[in-house]
Amino acid sequence: MTEITEVPSPFCGIGTDDLTIRMDGVSLKVVENGCAVNTPAFEQMITDTSPRVDGKEVSLDVAVAAAAALLKDTRLPVIGGCATDVNGMRGLLALADRCGAVVDNMNFTGARNNFLALQDSGWMNTTLAEVKNRCDLLLVAGTDLEAFAPRFFERYLWNKESMFLDDTSSREVIYLGKAPSGDASTSPTGRKALVLECATEDLPEVIAVLRALVKGQPVLAASVCGIAAADLLAIAGKLKAAKYGVVTWAAGALAYSQAELTVQTLSEMIKDINNQNTRCSGLPLGGKEGDQTANQVCGWTTGYPARTRFSRGYPEYDPYLNDTNLLLTNGEADAMVWVQAFNVKSVPPVTALPTIVVGRSGMTFAKEPDVFIPVGAPGIDHAGHAYRMDNVVAIRLKKLRDSGLPSTAQVLNAIEQAL
Amino acid sequence: MLIKLTGGTVYDPASGIDGQQQDIYIKDGRIVTKPAEAFQVDKEYDLKGKVVMSGAIDMHTHIGGGKGNIARTLLPEDHRQDPVMRSDITRSGCGHAMPSTFVTGYRYAEMGYTSGFEPALLPVNARQAHMEMADIPILDKGGYVMLGSDDYLLRLMTAKKDQKAINDYVAWTIQSAKAIGVKVVNPGGINAFKFNQRKLDLDEQNAHYGVTPRDILQVLATAVKEIGVSHPLHVHGCNLGVPGNMQTTLDTIQGIGGLPMHLTHIQFHSYGTEGDFKFSSGAARIAEAINKNKNITIDVGQILFGQTVTASGDSMRQHANHKHASPNKWVTMDIECDAGCGVVPFKYKDKNFVNALQWAIGLETFLLVDDPWRIFLTTDHPNGAPFTSYPHLIRLLMDRSFRNEVLSTIHPEAQKMTTLASIEREYTLQEIAIMTRAGAAKLIGLKDRGGLSAGNWADITVYTSNTDRQKMFEKPDYVFKDGQLVVVDGKVVSTKWGTTHTVKPNFDPSVEKGLKDYFDRYLTMKLGNFKISDDEITEDGRGSITVHPLRH
Numbered sequence: 018m019t020e021i022t023e024v025p026s027p028f029c030g031i032g033t034d035d036l037t038i039r040m041d042g043v044s045l046k047v048v049e050n051g052c053a054v055n056t057p058a059f060e061q062m063i064t065d066t067s068p069r070v071d072g073k074e075v076s077l078d079v080a081v082a083a084a085a086a087l088l089k090d091t092r093l094p095v096i097g098g099c100a101t102d103v104n105g106m107r108g109l110l111a112l113a114d115r116c117g118a119v120v121d122n123m124n125f126t127g128a129r130n131n132f133l134a135l136q137d138s139g140w141m142n143t144t145l146a147e148v149k150n151r152c153d154l155l156l157v158a159g160t161d162l163e164a165f166a167p168r169f170f171e172r173y174l175w176n177k178e179s180m181f182l183d184d185t186s187s188r189e190v191i192y193l194g195k196a197p198s199g200d201a202s203t204s205p206t207g208r209k210a211l212v213l214e215c216a217t218e219d220l221p222e223v224i225a226v227l228r229a230l231v232k233g234q235p236v237l238a239a240s241v242c243g244i245a246a247a248d249l250l251a252i253a254g255k256l257k258a259a260k261y262g263v264v265t266w267a268a269g270a271l272a273y274s275q276a277e278l279t280v281q282t283l284s285e286m287i288k289d290i291n292n293q294n295t296r297c298s299g300l301p302l303g304g305k306e307g308d309q310t311a312n313q314v315c316g317w318t319t320g321y322p323a324r325t326r327f328s329r330g331y332p333e334y335d336p337y338l339n340d341t342n343l344l345l346t347n348g349e350a351d352a353m354v355w356v357q358a359f360n361v362k363s364v365p366p367v368t369a370l371p372t373i374v375v376g377r378s379g380m381t382f383a384k385e386p387d388v389f390i391p392v393g394a395p396g397i398d399h400a401g402h403a404y405r406m407d408n409v410v411a412i413r414l415k416k417l418r419d420s421g422l423p424s425t426a427q428v429l430n431a432i433e434q435a436l
Numbered sequence: 437m438l439i440k441l442t443g444g445t446v447y448d449p450a451s452g453i454d455g456q457q458q459d460i461y462i463k464d465g466r467i468v469t470k471p472a473e474a475f476q477v478d479k480e481y482d483l484k485g486k487v488v489m490s491g492a493i494d495m496h497t498h499i500g501g502g503k504g505n506i507a508r509t510l511l512p513e514d515h516r517q518d519p520v521m522r523s524d525i526t527r528s529g530c531g532h533a534m535p536s537t538f539v540t541g542y543r544y545a546e547m548g549y550t551s552g553f554e555p556a557l558l559p560v561n562a563r564q565a566h567m568e569m570a571d572i573p574i575l576d577k578g579g580y581v582m583l584g585s586d587d588y589l590l591r592l593m594t595a596k597k598d599q600k601a602i603n604d605y606v607a608w609t610i611q612s613a614k615a616i617g618v619k620v621v622n623p624g625g626i627n628a629f630k631f632n633q634r635k636l637d638l639d640e641q642n643a644h645y646g647v648t649p650r651d652i653l654q655v656l657a658t659a660v661k662e663i664g665v666s667h668p669l670h671v672h673g674c675n676l677g678v679p680g681n682m683q684t685t686l687d688t689i690q691g692i693g694g695l696p697m698h699l700t701h702i703q704f705h706s707y708g709t710e711g712d713f714k715f716s717s718g719a720a721r722i723a724e725a726i727n728k729n730k731n732i733t734i735d736v737g738q739i740l741f742g743q744t745v746t747a748s749g750d751s752m753r754q755h756a757n758h759k760h761a762s763p764n765k766w767v768t769m770d771i772e773c774d775a776g777c778g779v780v781p782f783k784y785k786d787k788n789f790v791n792a793l794q795w796a797i798g799l800e801t802f803l804l805v806d807d808p809w810r811i812f813l814t815t816d817h818p819n820g821a822p823f824t825s826y827p828h829l830i831r832l833l834m835d836r837s838f839r840n841e842v843l844s845t846i847h848p849e850a851q852k853m854t855t856l857a858s859i860e861r862e863y864t865l866q867e868i869a870i871m872t873r874a875g876a877a878k879l880i881g882l883k884d885r886g887g888l889s890a891g892n893w894a895d896i897t898v899y900t901s902n903t904d905r906q907k908m909f910e911k912p913d914y915v916f917k918d919g920q921l922v923v924v925d926g927k928v929v930s931t932k933w934g935t936t937h938t939v940k941p942n943f944d945p946s947v948e949k950g951l952k953d954y955f956d957r958y959l960t961m962k963l964g965n966f967k968i969s970d971d972e973i974t975e976d977g978r979g980s981i982t983v984h985p986l987r988h
């Protein structure tokens with residue numbers, strides 16, 4: 018039995034790297050600093066260690082050859098999931114380039130809300146250490162932050178010390194839209210967050226009014242979607258009075274059509290505040306199951322985020338048309354590769370197409386894929402790199418145990434070689 | 437395997453060879469002397485009449501790190517203009533303003549470049565920079581780690597810690613980020629922006645720390661010198677792009693008191709306030725100061741007309757410049773109590789007075805600085821123009837009639853405000869070789885690179901001389917990287933992976949005590965998880981680390 022400290026997690030997106038993990042053979046137990054997201058992800062048992070072809074156990078070489086054979090004469094294979102570490106994404110993109118595939122990260126439809134806003138008008142953002150040391154006002158838009166990242170408040174808002182605030186418990190937290198599911202946002206001195214609730218699909222209207230108020234535009238309505246205009250005016254005043262306000266949202270939580278316009282309104286509002294003699298920054302949440310990693314590596318390899326196709330011999334980005342589900346529904350795809358090294362519950366969409374799964378050991382299927390190759394989890398079974406939600410920090414993932422499972426990169430590189 | 441390059445006309449300033457006919461022998465990746473005993477040449481290239489130089493080195497090019505990837509993500513419409521197909525030996529990608537990593541490597545190599553140095557490695561983002569650079573084929577690479585707006589340094593300074601404490605911290609940071617030099621960007625200004633300061637002059641105090649840019653330059657330039665790093669402190673000064681910043685630059689040169697200092701993209705820091713538009717060229721006065729102060733080196737950061745994107749650590753100035761964004765979208769970030777960045781797309785127009793004069797100011801600087809060993813050819817890729825415009829820039833420097841032809845097409849008021857038409861100087865091939873090879877290797881402190889004498893790595897570029905220097909430099913006949921033929925007739929014919937150049941200055945290990953405490957209290961990761969280990973660069977079997985000697 019050994020104990021490993023300062024273990025970084027690729028699962029929660031906020032870059033916790035203070036976990037203590039006890040290891041007994043290949044079974045892991047999080048004994049310190051676990052949370053509802055990280056603990057089960059680290060403690061997931063290894064089940065399969067051998068690949069399967071048509072449901073029968075085979076050697077890795079045979080499985081790789083079978084996968085290559087399935088991909089050999091395809092016209093438009095889709096590589097979905099894209100949930101792995103940096104080296105896994107490198108292998109995935111090399112394979113996609115070779116076989117003219119579509120690369121589509123499974124969280125892209127949510128992340129698209131951010132990408133479309135970024136690519137249309139840009140933004141002013143910040144990162145977690147700045148939040149930890151400077152943020153005096155946090156506005157949470159449309160997101161249950163503690164359900165998203167259970168340790169966010171403990172690590173980045175209620176930290177004992179900060180460089181530029183005398184008392185971190187005096188920070189103010191405001192929820193707009195969704196109410197928090199627990200008490201994590203209550204300060205250590207008992208001060209509760211201000212919550213202005215509205216339906217998620219009403220956020221475009223509420224946030225548009227908030228931006229107008231920030232800009233000093235007159236608003237005649239007394240209330241907006243159930244929120245008093247006076248309350249919104251008060252929030253606008255607090256944002257402008259704060260020294261370092263931070264506005265956060267999870268793009269995936271804005272689950273209504275054209276939510277990119279909400280992200281854009283928030284981002285433009287932040288710019289407006291910065292033009293009124295104070296500072297304010299955005300903090301988009303994400304970073305789960307390799308989504309930032311997929312977009313970063315795809316970004317430097319192709320120029321585009323991870324919804325990009327190689328079918329014409331060069332990368333083409335389309336945030337709508339390259340959607341896995343659309344390509345399957347429309348009958349455009351002719352094979353499916355699912356890459357998911359983090360989450361055993363995240364299985365490929367059911368399809369009649371030839372399907373190859375490169376998935377974390379422990380995955381179970383309603384419909385057995387043609388080829389299943391179990392792989393290790395980055396940060397547990399092999400070393401690697403993963404991006405945190407704020408996109409700047411790539412954390413160095415450790416190898417904790419010797420499971421004998423191959424990495425995503427090893428498997429995808431082998432398939433590419435076999436082609 | 438012994439390769440012989442026969443009868444080329446060699447320009448090798450590192451050995452003082454200026455256009456002499458010489459044979460070159462290559463064995464095991466390095467240049468060797470002609471074997472003494474009977475020998476067999478395995479492969480011979482007849483280079484009679486060809487121009488031979490070592491592989492070019494770009495000493496300041498933004499090829500790795502977060503802001504570059506933000507720039508890529510921001511501009512899908514730019515990539516769509518320049519899709520790059522895969523081939524049997526090369527990967528697909530995109531080109532133009534901020535190319536994909538693979539295309540960056542191919543296109544540099546296809547112009548005869550064999551190394552590139554990322555000048556803005558944020559300590560907390562260095563891992564990303566190295567990962568991106570690991571996906572740039574053929575080229576050697578390296579980076580200068582960015583300090584000067586990080587709260588740890590400013591805290592040391594406010595607490596009046598001695599120079600040794602600062603030296604230890606700087607050396608530790610170089611090692612943990614795997615860098616080969618140190619850069620400072622808008623000294624203290626990125627930090628001041630987080631406290632809502634919107635400008636910071638050389639002697640203006642940071643509102644929280646009370647330190648000035650002058651103080652920061654002084655302690656960092658001293659540290660770099662005292663810990664023995666060859667590359668002088670690499671400085672992106674205060675007031676980038678501000679009319680009148682010529683005076684700031686002159687004061688910066690004076691203020692450093694003779695310490696070695698490299699002023700980067702000096703074109704953006706050479707503006708006066710004369711004329712109807714209150715914007716004029718300060719190039720003559722800046723060049724005069726450079727000529728006089730031998731401790732100073734510069735690169736130009738030439739702008740060239742067309743669409744590009746500016747990606748800088750200078751969040752303060754980039755925020756101020758966002759009004760010029762074209763297309764109108766831009767990003768700034770505050771980063772991890774460490775640094776910041778700003779990404780603003782730009783379209784430089786020859787019919788725009790300011791842009792036209794910026795173009796002329798860059799060229800005046802090139803032509804008025806006497807010593808080619810102290811000036812380097814850059815566009816600050818992609819900020820002044822994409823690196824693919826270097827052959828055009830070389831023609832502007834080597835061909836006065838071409839230069840004047842272009843000059844006659846720019847904004848007429850800008851033509852009146854520049855002395856360019858009267859400058860007769862034309863760069864020689866040897867001077868180009870100094871700026872882009874021998875001088876760059878010397879400035880960065882690269883051992884066994886940038887020269888063609890025996891012992892050097894065989895990074896070699898072969899051109900066919902052409903009076904149209906743009907045509908000559910955009911399509912080398914051959915490029916060898918570590919002795920491997922990678923380019924023929926301006927096209928990649930094989931690929932390999934270059935090394936990562938670093939230095940390892942010593943520090944007192946007790947420096948980690950203060951750092952660990954700081955990381956635990958204020959930052960978001962453990963100190964042990966922050967430091968980049970060698971295996972992160974070498975574990976995939978492609979990367980390698982080369983450690984260069986210190987200057988003692």
Ligand SMILES: [Zn+2]
Nearest residue numbers: 496555701816
């Ligand atoms: Zn630069």
